[in-house]
Amino acid sequence: MTANDSRGSLPSAGGLAPGDKIPGIDRKIGREQILKYNRYVSGGKDTLNIHTDDETARRAGLPRAIATGRHPVSFISEHLVDLFGMGFCAGGEIDVAFVKPIFPGDILTLTAEVREILPPGDGAGVGGRRVVLDVALVNQEGITVTVGTASGLVDA
Amino acid sequence: MSSDMNSEKPEFNWGSIEVGMVAGEREITLTPERVAAHLEGVEAGRDWYETGSPFGAPIAPPMIFINDVLEIIDENFRRFGTIHAKSGYRFHRPARIGERVHQKVVFKDLYVKRGKGWMMCEMTVTGEDGEPVATYLHTSVLSLTRKQSEFEPKSALKQEEEK
Numbered sequence: 001m002t003a004n005d006s007r008g009s010l011p012s013a014g015g016l017a018p019g020d021k022i023p024g025i026d027r028k029i030g031r032e033q034i035l036k037y038n039r040y041v042s043g044g045k046d047t048l049n050i051h052t053d054d055e056t057a058r059r060a061g062l063p064r065a066i067a068t069g070r071h072p073v074s075f076i077s078e079h080l081v082d083l084f085g086m087g088f089c090a091g092g093e094i095d096v097a098f099v100k101p102i103f104p105g106d107i108l109t110l111t112a113e114v115r116e117i118l119p120p121g122d123g124a125g126v127g128g129r130r131v132v133l134d135v136a137l138v139n140q141e142g143i144t145v146t147v148g149t150a151s152g153l154v155d156a
Numbered sequence: 157m158s159s160d161m162n163s164e165k166p167e168f169n170w171g172s173i174e175v176g177m178v179a180g181e182r183e184i185t186l187t188p189e190r191v192a193a194h195l196e197g198v199e200a201g202r203d204w205y206e207t208g209s210p211f212g213a214p215i216a217p218p219m220i221f222i223n224d225v226l227e228i229i230d231e232n233f234r235r236f237g238t239i240h241a242k243s244g245y246r247f248h249r250p251a252r253i254g255e256r257v258h259q260k261v262v263f264k265d266l267y268v269k270r271g272k273g274w275m276m277c278e279m280t281v282t283g284e285d286g287e288p289v290a291t292y293l294h295t296s297v298l299s300l301t302r303k304q305s306e307f308e309p310k311s312a313l314k315q316e317e318e319k
Contacts (some may be wrong), residue, residue: 033199040197041223060236069240074198074219077245081202081218086210089218089250095293097242 013084014154016131022083022112027075029067031104037071062101069098069146072108072137076150079110084152087128096135096148108137108145115149128153168233170273170298173263179277180228181260186216186251194220205253215250218290221259225279225294228261241274244293251281251289258282264293273298 010023038052039045050057054064073096080088102108118130130151137146166172173179184190188206194217195201202217209215229235251257258281265276279292 036199037197040193041227044193060239070222070243071198073243073245074200074217074222077217077219078198078200078202081204089204089209089211089215089247092218092245092247094243094245096244098240 010083013087013131013152016114016117016154018114018116020114022114022133024110024112025075025079026107026109027072028107029072029102029104034065034067034071034104037068041068065104067102067104067106069096069102072102072146075108076110076135076137076146079112080150080152084131084154087153091128091130091153092151094135094148094150096146096150098146100139100143100145102137102139102145106145107140109139111136111138112150128155165232165234168229168235168238168298170266172233173266173275175263175266177263179261179263180232181258182228182231183256183258184224185256186220186253188253191216191220191253194222198222209250211250211252214253216253216255218245218247218250220251221279221281221290221292224259225261225277225292228259228279229277238275238296238298240294240296242276242293242295244291246291248288248290249283251283255284257284257289 011020016022034051035046038047038049046052048056050060050062051065051068057063057065073094076094076096077088077092080092080094084092112133112135115132115134118132120128130153132149132151135148135150136144138144191205195205198219200217204210204215205217206214226235259279260282261277261279263275263277265274267274274295275298276293276295279294281289281291283289
């Protein structure tokens, strides 16, 4: 957990049932976060690209600079480590589509709801049930920017 | 990399890649510095990644390879303006801090959708023990500024879907 997010207490993953909603997490994607992430993926350098520079973004056909889609997927991943623990680090899965752009200053809320629970041997990992969640990142205007599914193992 | 070396690389576009082609492969070591840079970049932190974990030793975050698909492509192609559309991640087992892993990126599908060329590739990460650590799936729109006529279908399956 960092100073840039907020979350409620999480339930025990082993007690989840279809339809259960997982307390989410809010995260601001400000220009500072975008530059910090860009510096990381650029080997410590500040670079101009569609994520950091409006003009470069326009030349690529975008209205202005946008955050990378995969940047906030790390927030989803860390939230699922909180929820599933070892059952996410060894057996976890995420599948998401980046359906709308994320602009500097957006505040994203992660929503997650249990879609289904697969028994061991039915798409689940060895010795554990797989809890499948519908996940989404929704911006401050209520627009879903990232959507998909994620899962982790329980009772492994 | 020098600009001379960069100019020797092919442009990353519809014409330069094929389904089944290896985009690149390499070995990297998950040093504490690499993990620290990742955690700083995504503003995350956890004792498991630094001091110890239930797996018996500090582990790397599941998303530690978050940028490596594009990094490997960029090591071998000149790329500009691709838009990341979808991602898939399979975390088979955590990678240990200090572990040397093998990464290989293969183009798995190329298709035309909504008038744009789309590319799906897969990165497999294998640990020192030869076992799979993670699989990352990456789907991008190759360019938002090109016309549909520039994209000749390459995937029989997707070609049928388009009809």
